[in-house]
Amino acid sequence: MKVSNDLPTTTVIMTYCEEAWSTLLRSVHSVINRSPPELLEEIILIDDFSERDYLKQPVDEYMSKFPKVKVIHLKERHGLVRARMVGAAMATAQVLTFLDSHIECTVGWLEPLLQRVKDERTNVACSVIDEIDSINFAYTRVDANLIGSFSWSFAFQWAVMPEHERERRKAPSWPIRSPTMAGGIFAIDRAFFYEIGAYDPGFKIWGADNIDLSFRIWMCGGQLEFLPCSRVGHIFRNGHPFTFPESNIKQTFHHNTLRTVEVWVDEPYKQVFFDHVPEMKGVDPGDLTERRAIRENLECKDFQWYLDNVHPDHSKPDFKFKAKGSLRSRRYPHLCLTNMAKGRIALLDCADVQRNQVFFYTMRETIETDGFCITNNDDQLALGSCHTNPASTFKHVKGNQIKEISSGKCLGIEDETTDVLFEQCQSNSGNQRWMWENYFDENGEKEL
Structure with missing residues (x-):
């Protein structure tokens, strides 16, 4: 994959809540050490109302050594989506790069992402996500021949790259078109991010934001890709170090998914969701007026178009x-x-x-x-x-x-x-x- 000499700069947005000290530092240092300085405009660290003392003043003091790092401590819990929105609103670079706070960037991770956004401002570029063991921090390269998909309860899942995509790609370094993304590691043109509605402010804490954004990217004129030349390791943790409203992760995730389905999924597929997640029937997803207006104003494609053109290999749901x-x-x-x-x-x-x-x-x-x-x-x-x-x-x-x-x-x-x-x-x-x-x-x- 060839990289231009005049790539756009990026703001890296990293939110954290109750993150381990060493893991947070590992994440930030890997961005600083493995990103060309001329391409890294700034790193915005958003502390989503962590309670652990070491994530407050000690973080401020440590990060003050790095001029490009800004630390923001939120005064109340926002959740991943709204915390990221705080960072996006502060960003000054042309490209927003969202990262989780328990990652490790590898050498050459950033340039391919910025290149694809430079090639076409509606490209949304994702790194291939390698695995970091949560116990011993061993780094394992994963198979790059995967795409993001979803179940008919509209939860993210990985799938094998379909044959038609294998045939389209002429070299192992070519981008992999993907129907959905995992959500923790990607770069997007800042203006395009806001044009398609940024993140849904009605989402709670965590979950389904990646499916919601993936649908909007494709249905509203963009393209979503994984880049084999860009690799970022990710610690896949057992559980979450933070709490959910009323301690109910499932209810929170389903609330967010319901908002996605009600706006971006059409019948008969909407009914498929309720068949698989019957507890969401009759649940109020909150005000969706602004989200539905985005789809209408941008004249976005319908969900059948998405299935036919973006994910034709997806299993067809049963209606009877x-x-x-x-x-x-x-x-x-x-x-x-x-x-x-x-x-x-x-x-x-x-x-x-x-x-x-x-x-x-x-x-x-x-x-x-x-x-x-x-x-x-x-x-x-x-x-x-x-x-x-x-x-x-x-x-x-x-x-x-x-x-x-x-x-x-x-x-x-x-x-x-x-x-x-x-x-x-x-x-x-x-x-x-x-x-x-x-x-x-x-x-x-x-x-x-």
Whole structure:
């Protein structure tokens, strides 16, 4: 990838909240040490109302050694989105580069980002995100042949680069067009950032901002890319060092996602979101007048255009089902099948409305949850891709057995542990009888 001699300068915006001292310093030093001085206009550090003493005056004193570093201490908690907006409003450079506060920039990380923004001001450039171990800080280069995608609950996820993108790229250094971005590390023209609505000020604390911005970039005339020549390491932490409103990360994330869906996603795909996240039905997302005006005033493309032109390889959602909702044991009617993440499924107490207890029995006779399919792994239930490998298919009649077609085994329950497994079918076994919350006829009409 060739780099010009007259690249635009950038303001690096880095927000932090309860960050570890050494991690914060590592992040800032890597930006200073590995960015050409003539390209780095300033680093704006936004302290999002941290409570730890070392993140206040000690940070000010330490960073005073670096003329290009400005530290802002917010007087109340803003959350990632609004804290970044404070930094963006202060920025003076042509390009805004947003970074998390637990990263390490590598040599040559900045120039490719600025080059792509210089090439076309509507390009939004992302670094390939390498992994830094949260325990020993070991740095691992990741496969650059990935793109950002999303599940039908509209959560970010990685996906393998599709064949059409592989064919378009003529060299390993070529940018990778991506439908979505991870959100923590990217560069964007400052004017273009504000033209497409910056960040949604109605978002709370953290979550879904990357999906919201990704949709707007593509639908409103921009292009989103990962650059293999730019690499930044990122510490993927277990949990968050900061708190969420009412200590509810899930509710906060869903609130933000709901705002995105209500503005940027059209029917019938909007209903797909509510099928996957039923607890958000009837929830007030707040005032969306200004956000909807952005889409209308910029004459942005619709969501079907986005799927057809930007993400044609995305799995097509089902709009009709044989059954959907919670999947309850008839032997233990207080227990429901539950997606425990990381490929695990268990029986837990049924909740009134809970996303990880929503399962779909599709017209293809697969059983899916949050974009994954139930498979048989040596008679253990597992979740796997519905597309890279042939998914298990099942036969089920309302209130009766769920029989895997390929093995001939039925979904059952171990009495002593209530573990769920595949076992030999027994017609008189109450442990093998299941009831979905909702059943539908062949026309997709709900059965009474």
